[in-house]
Amino acid sequence: MKRLLIAGFVLVAGCNAQEQANQAQAPGNQVMPSAETRTAGLGEPIGREQALTLMKERHEKMEEIGDALKVISRQLKGDSPDLAQVRQNAEIMATLAPQVPGWFPPGTGPDVGKTEAKAEIWQKPEDFTAKARGFAEAATAFRTAAQGNDLAAMRAAQGNVGKTCKACHDPYREEH
Numbered sequence: 236m237k238r239l240l241i242a243g244f245v246l247v248a249g250c251n252a253q254e255q256a257n258q259a260q261a262p263g264n265q266v267m268p269s270a271e272t273r274t275a276g277l278g279e280p281i282g283r284e285q286a287l288t289l290m291k292e293r294h295e296k297m298e299e300i301g302d303a304l305k306v307i308s309r310q311l312k313g314d315s316p317d318l319a320q321v322r323q324n325a326e327i328m329a330t331l332a333p334q335v336p337g338w339f340p341p342g343t344g345p346d347v348g349k350t351e352a353k354a355e356i357w358q359k360p361e362d363f364t365a366k367a368r369g370f371a372e373a374a375t376a377f378r379t380a381a382q383g384n385d386l387a388a389m390r391a392a393q394g395n396v397g398k399t400c401k402a403c404h405d406p407y408r409e410e411h
Contacts, residue, residue, distance in 0.1 A: 280342035287348050293338035294350070296331055303327040304396070307377075311390050318381070321389065325374075325381035328396070332374035335367040351409045363407055370399040 281289065303324035310316035344350065344357050356363045373396045380392035 279340065281340050282342070283347065286340075286343045289338065289340070290343050290348050290350055293343070293352075296334070296338065300328055300331050304400070307381075307393060311386070311393055316386070318384070322378075322381045325378040329371075329374040329378035332367075332371040335370065336364045339363065345409075351411055353407050353409055356407050359406075363403070366399070366403040366407070370396070370403060373399040 306324045307321055307328075310318075310321050339352065339356050341357055344352060344354050346354070373392070377389070377392040377396050380388045383389075
């Protein structure tokens, strides 16, 4: 029930029902944001209670992405990676990545509560959204590579994911 309530806040905060209805189904059963969603910026401000709830959820989901990346990295550094673990974590990452822009609506910045997100996210929403979209595309490409057995392709795709993380974290995430 708690997850449903939080999911509802995320949907209200990040997109509206029409945008969701317009989403197109992509290969691999991943729902990709519509063109309207991808260019709409970060949406309308939300109330403080919703903001704090969303900020907590955002932190947890970002941690989930980070944990998935750690497992993937650890596995792909070895000579005989556990491909089941790689694939499972690729799925987690590819599922969560398109949701990232919806986790940062106006009213969820450092002026509201504790966050590693810099105020620049809300000052440059188009750039942030573009970088988040790049991450989602790289995560999807990695998931596709992970479905095969070509370790070199997986490692290359993982490198691209890392580049998209850095491209967003450098300007938009506080050092910790």
